[in-house]
Structure formats: structure tokens, C-alpha cells
Amino acid sequence: MKKTKSVRFTGVALLLVSLFVMTGCGASTVSPSPAQSEKILKVGTDPTFAPFEFKDEKDQLTGFDSDLIKAIGEDLGYTVKVESASFDGLIPSLQAGKYDAVIAAMTITDERAQNVLFSDKYLMATQYIATKKDSKIKTVEDLKGKKVGVQNSTTGQMVVEKLGMTPNKYDTVPDAITDLINGGLDAVVADSPVVLYFIKQNPNADVQYIKGDFPKEYYGIALKLGNQELDDKVNASLKKLRENGKYNEIYKKWFNEETPKI
Amino acid sequence: MDLNWKSAIDSIPILNKAAVLTLELTAVAVAIGVVIGLLMALARLSKSKVVRAAAIGYIDFFRGTPLLVQIFLVYFLAPKIFHWDTLPNNYQYFAGVLAMGLNSGAYIAEIFRAGIQSIDRGQSEAARSLGMAHSQSMRYVILPQAFKRVIPPLGNEFIALLKDSSLLSIIAIQELFYSGKIIVGRTFQPIPMYITVALYYLVMTQLISQWVSYMERRLGKNDIR
Incomplete structure (x- = not known):
């Protein structure tokens, strides 16, 4: 009986140690993000947040944010690929490199701004x-x-x-x-x-x-910290869409009114 | 609160797709689990103390911690182990199936071990006295008989895992439960939706248990003389 117990303990200990060793090695050798050759913009969102992002009767993502990020992608020449996650998992996944951007009716706050890079504000809410x-x-x-x-x-x-x-x-x-x-x-x-x-x-x-x-609070598109290049592009695109009326078109579609001044 | 059943009925095509995905995820996970389980069961019965300890450690860890925690661990740990900086597409499916497979491997190991140990000692003694090596007696005599005996518990494991696959919603795999949740995000009608989702699971588990008892009967035929 005693013998079995000690074997069992050694086993669990072995497994835990090997897990720690593996993570230890992994963490130290992760390199900074390599430039992507394909023009794909991977975007994360939480599709349970109508009217900003939700799935329609055909299981397709729709909503204000979805239309806006597609318009930005089109403007910048990216193919936008949207993936879903629960809201509290979006920032960790962005940091882990799963997405290039997160658009999820996310209010710009000081706390969040320490973990992600926000675009210019794109909507006002409270x-x-x-x-x-x-x-x-x-x-x-x-x-x-x-x-x-x-x-x-x-x-x-x-x-x-x-x-x-x-x-x-x-x-x-x-x-x-x-x-x-x-x-x-x-x-x-x-x-x-x-x-x-x-x-x-x-x-x-x-x-x-x-x-x-x-x-009042303002929504921003979240990007990985340090991704200034994409931030500049997104901001330029937001400005352009506001000026050429595309933004207003999307706003009217979802909120039935002209874009208020923010 | 008014119950709007139409919202659930309209969603049937989406739910059908999600149900198929749920079955696929579970089937792949069980397949991984059977391979791991067989190896771990044999390791658990090995003469080498180190091999035995490793198998026991594996089994204890995956049976002794919640699947939900394991899913998170695999999801956030695997990119570090494989040194991925940007994650591959559909990474969550890989992580989800792997976590479920690792978990069911531990349970299936114990199922196989019990199956192997349930075969009468005389069987392996007879095989050995015919000149078979230990590995041969395992392969040609013990395992074929053991496999027949473990069909019912394996079926139970499949059903348990099918239900547990709803936990994969936490890493945004759009299986049955998460599909329902997303639809509720649009319709705000949780009650009809979750009743429908429950019925889907019930139908699937019933079908599997029918199939398992059919297999049991078929494989059991030549036991009756």
C-alpha cells in the first residue's frame, strides 16, 4: 500500500515538473511578432452584443461594429476575418496574438489602455x-x-x-x-x-x-500594444470614412439617426 | 415573459450545423482518448516503476482536475509550448479537441485497465505456455477479449464527453451550447432556446446509447453457445 502511494506521488510530481519546464522554455523563447505577408486582418469580437455585433438568422456576423470594421478593411485593402470569443477573453487573446484587432463596442479606459493600443474613438455611449x-x-x-x-x-x-x-x-x-x-x-x-x-x-x-x-464613454478599436503602424492606418481610415459619408451611412443603418458630434 | 418559440424553430438550421460540429469534436476527442487510454493502461500495468509512475501521474492529473480548467490550460499553454507567436487559424478547435482528448484519455485508461484485469489470469498463462511472448499474448489473447468488455463503459465515456463538449463554449467554439447562446444574444429568448438545445443533446445521447447497446449485442454474439 505504502509503495503504491509513493509511486503515485512521484507520478504527479513528474507530470507537474514537466509542465513547468515546458512553459518555462516556451515563455523565454517567444519572439516579437513577425510581419505578416498576407493582407488578412484577424478581428475578435463578442457576438452577443446587439446591435453592435451579433449573428443574424443565417449565422452571419452583423451589426454596427461588423459593418465598420469591414469598411475599414476594404479601405485599407485587408480581408477581414472575424472570430468570436466571450467579451472578457478578447483582450487576453489579442495580447496572445490571436487577433490583430478587437472591435467589440469596447470603451476606451485608462486601465485597458495599459494593455492594448486604442484607435481614435469611433462612437459615444453611456x-x-x-x-x-x-x-x-x-x-x-x-x-x-x-x-x-x-x-x-x-x-x-x-x-x-x-x-x-x-x-x-x-x-x-x-x-x-x-x-x-x-x-x-x-x-x-x-x-x-x-x-x-x-x-x-x-x-x-x-x-x-x-x-x-x-x-460619457467612447468606443475604440483595440490593437496589440506597440502596433503603431496599424493604429495609424486605422485612424486614417476612420477619418476618411467619416469624411466620405460611409460612417454616417452605417450609423444611420443601425441607429436610425444622423451621426451625432463626438 | 412571453415565450417566443418561433425564434427557436427558425434557428434549427444553425443548431443542426452546431450539433454536427459537437458530434465531430466529440468523436475526434474520443479517438484521441482511446489511443492515449490504451497506451496509458498498458503503461499503468507495466513492470517498470518509472513508466507506471508516469501513467499514474497522467491519469491522476486529468481525472483530478476539472475539464474546464484543462481546456483553459491547453488553450493558453499550447502556444507557449509550440512557440507560436501568432496563432494558427481555428486554433481553438485544435486546443479544444486536444484538451478533451487528453482528459478522456485518462478515463479511458482506467476503463481499459479494468477490462484487461478482468480477463482471467488463466488466459494469459495459457497463451504464455503456448510460447507467446507477453506482448503477443496481450495483442492476440487479452486485448480482443478486453475490448469487448469495455464497450459499455466506452459508450458511457462518449456520452459524458459529448455533454462536456458544451464547456468548449468558453473558448468560443461554436458548438451546440455556444450557438444557442449567440442566438439568444439576438433574440433575447433564452428559455425556448435552451430547451431546444437540451433536446438536441438528449436526442444525440439517446442515439449513441442505442448504438452502443447494438454494438454490445453484436460483439457479444459469439459468447453465446
């Missing part, structure tokens, strides 16, 4: 509070002491935590809103366009929104 129609929550202050849901790693989470509260963190906004409707939450804090889109798509759902007075 946080709205979604509640049930008979809710007593009328202002941001009313949120205190209530059960609030957010999508994990979003600015919604950041503003709620700034109030000194701990929100329930969901994988997607629809998960959080479903819990609100089921009575598991008193409110959901999420990006304004997403809340508006939900209510537009589900007029019969027992959900209303409150504007609150959360600060």
Missing part, C-alpha cells in the same frame, strides 16, 4: 439602467443596496463598482436582462445602445430604462 416597469429605482443613487447585474469586464461593471457596490457579473447582457425579468435582479447597468436595442426588439418585455447620469 451607461443606462434597465429596470422592471414598476421599479422604484429612478436615479443612480437608488441603485445602492439593490441587486444590480452587469456583463463581466464591461464599463457597466466599473461604474457600479465605483458606487461601492458589488454587481452580479454575467457572461452576456441578455443573461443579465433575463435574470432581471425573472426577478433575480433589481437593475441591469449596460451600454445605452444595447439597452435601447433590447427594448426596441422586445416592446412587450417588462423592462424600461433610466438614463441616470453616468459619464
Whole structure:
């Protein structure tokens, strides 16, 4: 009996040591990114965030961000290939070199800017509070002491935590809103366009929104730190699309109004 | 909340595609698992202490840690081991299938070991007395009989892995569960969608268990005299 145990322990130890050795070797020899010869732009997004990025009835990616990145790709002569991941996995995957860029209605924040390089801002939003129609929550202050849901790693989470509260963190906004409707939450804090889109798509759902007075935020396209070359190109392209009306065309398609000044 | 079943019914073509992907991922993972499992089972019964320890270490690690953690580990570790700086296309499929295969390899190793040890000692003694080497008696006498006995637990492993493949959604593999989740992102109708997804899994697991019992009966035929 004793003998078996020691054999077993040696086995586990061997395996763990070999794992560490392998990672150790790997980490030290990873070289800086080589220039890509093909003109493919690998883009990551979280396709559960209508109207910015979601999949249509034919399982094709669509939405404002999707149209915008395609327009940028076309302008710069790249073939855009979009891959999906959950929102909180996008930045790690960008850093790991899985994508060249991430477009995912991602607000430019100081914290994120330490890990990724942001393009110029391309859209303005803020946080709205979604509640049930008979809710007593009328202002941001009313949120205190209530059960609030957010999508994990979003600015919604950041503003709620700034109030000194701990929100329930969901994988997607629809998960959080479903819990609100089921009575598991008193409110959901999420990006304004997403809340508006939900209510537009589900007029019969027992959900209303409150504007609150959360600060304005700006979305940016995230690139790998140090990829200044691509950043310059993307920014030039964004500027061009704004000037030639293409941006406004996409904006009108998804939000039914002219582009506001940002 | 109004239940909009139309959103789920309209999504059937997408779900069908995802179900096929789920089956494919599981089948490849089980195939990897059977190869690893057989090697590990033989290593586990080896006379060499080092080989035995390595097999036990492998089996204990993959049975003793959650598959979800293993998927993340493989997904983030493999690029470091293979020194990839930019990841190959569809890398997540590679990582996902590899993680599931490594995991099922550990379980299948124990299934094979139990199968091999369940064969009466007299069988290998008889083979050896006919002049067969240990490897020959294993290959021609023990393993063919053991394989028949492990069909039911192997089928169970396949079914368990099929269900566990939903964990691959965490690395954005658009299998059945993640497909459902993406559709809910558009329709905001989780209840009809997840009921539909559950039915898909149920139909698939039922079909597999029917197939396994058919195989069991067919291979068991010549046991009846």
C-alpha cells in the first residue's frame, strides 16, 4: 500500500515538473511578432452584443461594429476575418496574438489602455439602467443596496463598482436582462445602445430604462500594444470614412439617426 | 415573459450545423482518448516503476482536475509550448479537441485497465505456455477479449464527453451550447432556446446509447453457445 502511494506521488510530481519546464522554455523563447505577408486582418469580437455585433438568422456576423470594421478593411485593402470569443477573453487573446484587432463596442479606459493600443474613438455611449416597469429605482443613487447585474469586464461593471457596490457579473447582457425579468435582479447597468436595442426588439418585455447620469464613454478599436503602424492606418481610415459619408451611412443603418458630434 | 418559440424553430438550421460540429469534436476527442487510454493502461500495468509512475501521474492529473480548467490550460499553454507567436487559424478547435482528448484519455485508461484485469489470469498463462511472448499474448489473447468488455463503459465515456463538449463554449467554439447562446444574444429568448438545445443533446445521447447497446449485442454474439 505504502509503495503504491509513493509511486503515485512521484507520478504527479513528474507530470507537474514537466509542465513547468515546458512553459518555462516556451515563455523565454517567444519572439516579437513577425510581419505578416498576407493582407488578412484577424478581428475578435463578442457576438452577443446587439446591435453592435451579433449573428443574424443565417449565422452571419452583423451589426454596427461588423459593418465598420469591414469598411475599414476594404479601405485599407485587408480581408477581414472575424472570430468570436466571450467579451472578457478578447483582450487576453489579442495580447496572445490571436487577433490583430478587437472591435467589440469596447470603451476606451485608462486601465485597458495599459494593455492594448486604442484607435481614435469611433462612437459615444453611456451607461443606462434597465429596470422592471414598476421599479422604484429612478436615479443612480437608488441603485445602492439593490441587486444590480452587469456583463463581466464591461464599463457597466466599473461604474457600479465605483458606487461601492458589488454587481452580479454575467457572461452576456441578455443573461443579465433575463435574470432581471425573472426577478433575480433589481437593475441591469449596460451600454445605452444595447439597452435601447433590447427594448426596441422586445416592446412587450417588462423592462424600461433610466438614463441616470453616468459619464460619457467612447468606443475604440483595440490593437496589440506597440502596433503603431496599424493604429495609424486605422485612424486614417476612420477619418476618411467619416469624411466620405460611409460612417454616417452605417450609423444611420443601425441607429436610425444622423451621426451625432463626438 | 412571453415565450417566443418561433425564434427557436427558425434557428434549427444553425443548431443542426452546431450539433454536427459537437458530434465531430466529440468523436475526434474520443479517438484521441482511446489511443492515449490504451497506451496509458498498458503503461499503468507495466513492470517498470518509472513508466507506471508516469501513467499514474497522467491519469491522476486529468481525472483530478476539472475539464474546464484543462481546456483553459491547453488553450493558453499550447502556444507557449509550440512557440507560436501568432496563432494558427481555428486554433481553438485544435486546443479544444486536444484538451478533451487528453482528459478522456485518462478515463479511458482506467476503463481499459479494468477490462484487461478482468480477463482471467488463466488466459494469459495459457497463451504464455503456448510460447507467446507477453506482448503477443496481450495483442492476440487479452486485448480482443478486453475490448469487448469495455464497450459499455466506452459508450458511457462518449456520452459524458459529448455533454462536456458544451464547456468548449468558453473558448468560443461554436458548438451546440455556444450557438444557442449567440442566438439568444439576438433574440433575447433564452428559455425556448435552451430547451431546444437540451433536446438536441438528449436526442444525440439517446442515439449513441442505442448504438452502443447494438454494438454490445453484436460483439457479444459469439459468447453465446
